[in-house]
Amino acid sequence: MAEREIRHHGICTWQPASACEGCPLSGRLKCRFDWGALLHFIALFFGFAIPAIIGAIQGGYGWYLLGWAAYSLIFFELWEGRILCSHCPYYAEDGRVLHCIANYGLFKVWRFHPEPMSKAEKAQLWVGLSILMGFPFPFLLLGRQFAWALVSLWGAGLFFWTLRRYTCSQCVNFSCPLNTVPQELVDEYLRRNPVMGKAWGKAV
Template sequence: MADEICTNLPERVCKGCGLKGHLMCRYQFRDTLHFFMIVLPFFTASIGGMIRAGFGWWLFGWLGYMLFFFFVWEARVLCSHCPYWAEEGRILHCHANYGVIKIWPYHPEPMNKSEQIQFIIGVLIFLLYPLVFTVVGGQYLLAGIGLVCAASFGYLLYSEICNRCVNFSCPLNNVPEEVRKAYLEKNPVMGEASKKTNEED
């Protein structure tokens, strides 16, 4: 499957491709660095808020949830539909979830409604977990800062990353339609799966 998707082919196949610069269709470390830079303020505010609120030990619960969400739940409902998931090997090389172990098979078809809803619920739990404890502990200023950081993360994610991401069926994806079509034409495995799903709907 990997050799049928241009994202996972040698970079020489990209020569002359008009999509270069419009999509994050090749892994680059700077994209991962960019992602973590925009989420870092939220992590900093959340960890500081929970510790100041007296719930430092509950950070282990948050860590446990993140491991479950990113490596199991999100990996199935979101990541397994991404062309990066089709790459050979057991480790995901992606700008956002780099290092996730691929325990699920690749699904070239788009996410269904259930998967999209599950993804949104999972993200909300991830974001709200530390904020709830910070509020309960009376650290309202830090909770407010955390909320602003979460909103900033969401805005920057949507406007700077999701508009170039190749996982087109993600609820946050906002890649222009003409760019999507051009990529799917280059990758008929995904294009046919997407077309079949649309016909069934």
Template structure:
């Protein structure tokens, strides 16, 4: 590894090592484990399909000024709160730098240090509270403003957002301890075996790594 790569990857996370090191990886192709702009665009497109109807609906309802409250909450949640309770545990967060380079919250600030251990139960509860506030905020305004078509489109967009995210992202995401994550334990263990800093933190939290792996189950 070059000095520059070591500097950018202080926790020696495989997702930030040279791609040539992926050649002998037993789980290559199973995970969204390397930054890919296409994955980021997919996430942004999904998000907009729910956000745009809600945004238009709030404006047409006459509650446009209340968007400031939503945006303020978004700054707090995506800038500080979610980043600490969710993202600071993610391998994408481990890269050196002041902003996130990942497939969802790209560009968010990194005020916290990297936490290689799994997300705790209180953090998971906070995450669901935060998601509920952020997703639910516009709906009372759409109902009060009788914008039922846009309400339907926003609910549909939100359902599609979460369903698609679960099926195509959470099933391959490297933030394995997120409560929405759906990666099989065998794959998680293989990733941990390639990442000693994470493995140590996970084992100290009680996780047991099994080194047996049957690729034919997954390929």
């Protein structure tokens, strides 16, 4: 029993599905990996990124997209991985590859941090996301690709609106500044996951 609890830091998200039977949170949180949720996230992000890529290439700034790709790699793998994802129950899975409903397949550089994000990490997340989402726009404007800039801006707005409404309201990374899960559901998840509950100062 003790050995089983240590696996995946004892986080219920990574226990066999049979452990979810009778759980009051079942169906109310995105607490189990789901391909549909992952594809939804990817499709939404592409709705922003593809118009930006097309516009940058048509405007003659295609090579600058390599800088965007390099930043994205560093951001997702290292920066966001530490300040956001390392606090997420999905990051608690044993092994070095992340299997989650957004950044699926990334290499896990960091250890799992069950405590909530700090204020400094939340501030960094806004800075990092602003750079990520804002990167292509100067090149779209310099290349006079105003229509593609507008489509991409619309895609970015739709991405955040849909994400916040349908994903952040059920996401298990509760300390993310975008998270809107009701407190009673957060408390129940923390109660079911003592390693997190203790790190959040809520262990009984």
